[in-house]
Amino acid sequence: MTTGVRLIPLQLRYEQKAFWRNPAAAFFSFAFPIVLFVLFASIFSSTRESAVSGVRGIVYYTPAILAYGVMSACFTNLAVTATFRRDQGLLKRVRGTPLTPVGYLGGLVANAVVVSLILGALIVAFGSAVYGAGAPHHWLGLVVSVLVGAASFCALGLAFTALIPNADAGPAIVNLVFFVLVVISGGFFPIASSSVLSQVASVFPLRHFIDACFASFAPHRSGSFPWGDVGIMAAWGAAGMLAAARWFRWEPRRA
Amino acid sequence: MTGAAAIEVRDLEMRYGPVEAVRGVDLRVEAGEVFALLGPNGAGKTTTVEILEGYRHRSSGEVTVLGVDPQRGGAALRARVGIVLQECAVDPYLTVRESLTQRAAYYRAPRRVGEVVELVGLGPQADNRVKRLSGGQQRRLDLALALVGDPELLFLDEPTTGFDPGARRAAWEVVSGLAGLGMTVVLTTHYMDEAQALAGRVAVMVDGRIVAEGPPGALSAETVAYRISFRIPAEPSIALPPIDGLEVRAGEAVVRTDRPTEALHRLTGWAIDAGTELQALSVGRPSLEDVYLALTSKPEGEQP
Numbered sequence: 001m002t003t004g005v006r007l008i009p010l011q012l013r014y015e016q017k018a019f020w021r022n023p024a025a026a027f028f029s030f031a032f033p034i035v036l037f038v039l040f041a042s043i044f045s046s047t048r049e050s051a052v053s054g055v056r057g058i059v060y061y062t063p064a065i066l067a068y069g070v071m072s073a074c075f076t077n078l079a080v081t082a083t084f085r086r087d088q089g090l091l092k093r094v095r096g097t098p099l100t101p102v103g104y105l106g107g108l109v110a111n112a113v114v115v116s117l118i119l120g121a122l123i124v125a126f127g128s129a130v131y132g133a134g135a136p137h138h139w140l141g142l143v144v145s146v147l148v149g150a151a152s153f154c155a156l157g158l159a160f161t162a163l164i165p166n167a168d169a170g171p172a173i174v175n176l177v178f179f180v181l182v183v184i185s186g187g188f189f190p191i192a193s194s195s196v197l198s199q200v201a202s203v204f205p206l207r208h209f210i211d212a213c214f215a216s217f218a219p220h221r222s223g224s225f226p227w228g229d230v231g232i233m234a235a236w237g238a239a240g241m242l243a244a245a246r247w248f249r250w251e252p253r254r255a
Numbered sequence: 256m257t258g259a260a261a262i263e264v265r266d267l268e269m270r271y272g273p274v275e276a277v278r279g280v281d282l283r284v285e286a287g288e289v290f291a292l293l294g295p296n297g298a299g300k301t302t303t304v305e306i307l308e309g310y311r312h313r314s315s316g317e318v319t320v321l322g323v324d325p326q327r328g329g330a331a332l333r334a335r336v337g338i339v340l341q342e343c344a345v346d347p348y349l350t351v352r353e354s355l356t357q358r359a360a361y362y363r364a365p366r367r368v369g370e371v372v373e374l375v376g377l378g379p380q381a382d383n384r385v386k387r388l389s390g391g392q393q394r395r396l397d398l399a400l401a402l403v404g405d406p407e408l409l410f411l412d413e414p415t416t417g418f419d420p421g422a423r424r425a426a427w428e429v430v431s432g433l434a435g436l437g438m439t440v441v442l443t444t445h446y447m448d449e450a451q452a453l454a455g456r457v458a459v460m461v462d463g464r465i466v467a468e469g470p471p472g473a474l475s476a477e478t479v480a481y482r483i484s485f486r487i488p489a490e491p492s493i494a495l496p497p498i499d500g501l502e503v504r505a506g507e508a509v510v511r512t513d514r515p516t517e518a519l520h521r522l523t524g525w526a527i528d529a530g531t532e533l534q535a536l537s538v539g540r541p542s543l544e545d546v547y548l549a550l551t552s553k554p555e556g557e558q559p
Binding site for chain 2 (some may be wrong): 021022100
């Protein structure tokens with residue numbers, strides 16, 4: 001166990017090297033959220049009153065796309081990458097070395113968290129520089145939300161690999177779950193909080209992640225920061241960790 | 256007798272539901288020896304080796320690898336063992352040197368990366384990204400990754416499957432070199448020549464059981480008789496001689512016999528009487544391939 005934790009920084013360094021050399025991974029983690037951000041912001045930035053939130057469009061989209069990007073970099077990316085490596089036999093090979101599961105998966109998770117932090121900073125900077133969205137009002141809440149959200153979505157992504165039969169099916173299955181969740185959670189446009197969709201979404205962590213990020217940008221709507229949303233994300237993350245510990249597989253499934 | 260064994264297996268069984276993949280295997284591999292597990296696909300070779308490597312939990316039997324039960328050996332045992340699996344698994348975006356440097360950090364006393372690169376002959380490619388390497392070069396990197404921890408025991412699961420002849424020779428040289436360094440090597444293969452070229456001892460596995468075991472030379476001497484062959488005369492009028500164990504295949508007559516002197520005497524007598532020549536006559540000890548074919552081609556319905 002301890003050797004594993006000690007090796008996480010080393011694993012992170014090599015995961016980062018490999019990440020930046022893989023254009024597809026870098027594109028979907030950084031460029032894609034930014035492109036979406038620009039699209040939505042162009043459509044809605046001048047809308048003074050968005051239907052539900054009562055704020056300028058850009059103030060809505062900064063936290064929404066931030067949450068979208070973090071979930072994409074952690075949940076989607078990790079589930080697809082881990083399944084791919086499982087089917088390639090890379091994970092099985094690693095299990096034959098003294099590196100522990102904690103060391104290997106810790107490196108993967110640390111990489112996704114680093115990517116999330118860079119992405120978060122990029123979106124906040126981009127929103128305020130280009131669209132004048134303004135800096136967050138509650139920095140602590142935002143940073144804690146992003147860290148807890150990233151870690152939770154990583155755990156859920158690793159757990160989710162157990163449901164993916166093979167690497168070819170990975171992106172399709174993961175993206176279906178991801179985009180349905182993004183839409184019903186209000187990641188692309190506001191969903192009326194009284195609607196059934198919204199009720200369903202509030203069971204899942206993304207909705208709470210978006211709410212927490214939103215609150216850190218617009219604290220005037222509700223007096224104090226909604227730490228309860230962060231707690232629900234953490235609970236999902238803990239459940240994901242338990243599920244991953246129980247069901248994560250290191251070997252390709254045999255037909 | 257328990258001192259220097261790298262691997263000891265007693266009455267190993269492995270069941271997957273109703274399927275019995277391994278049915279009572281006994282094995283002993285001495286430290287420093289090169290041991291080959293030979294057999295057709297589905298014989299249970301890989302299952303056996305994966306139990307030794309710690310990937311699978313056996314159904315029953317006793318197993319020790321370097322003195323430890325591989326099911327309980329954990330990271331401490333894995334640090335002493337190198338594993339090359341059937342499928343090549345290397346990260347495509349790192350260079351050869353980076354892959355090895357990363358892996359070396361998992362071990363307390365690794366080999367020098369430069370030394371391992373030279374050992375597998377990847378010197379000129381050391382700073383190339385893995386995805387730019389050829390398939391054979393990737394396999395060599397895979398082997399290098401297994402060697403960088405300086406293991407006492409190396410498992411090679413079908414190390415040259417899919418190689419062209421030149422690459423196979425090169426891989427054999429590397430493996431022979433490792434044996435020279437005192438490393439214990441266990442390899443599975445379905446190539447007879449590979450077992451013959453590399454292994455000091457061979458076990459033939461069929462249907463989850465070991466059906467023959469010994470040094471390649473001794474194995475062929477014991478199991479199958481001498482092999483006498485000649486080309487069948489072109490004249491259709493000449494009937495073949497009545498000799499036990501004579502088979503005809505592809506224009507060639509083959510006699511397998513335990514008493515080559517008598518068989519030859521009868522053959523040559525028959526040829527003189529018939530006024531024909533024994534074209535392309537050859538008398539030989541059976542190759543490991545003959546042994547293997549004899550052991551693995553069972554009559555239908557014999558297995559339960």
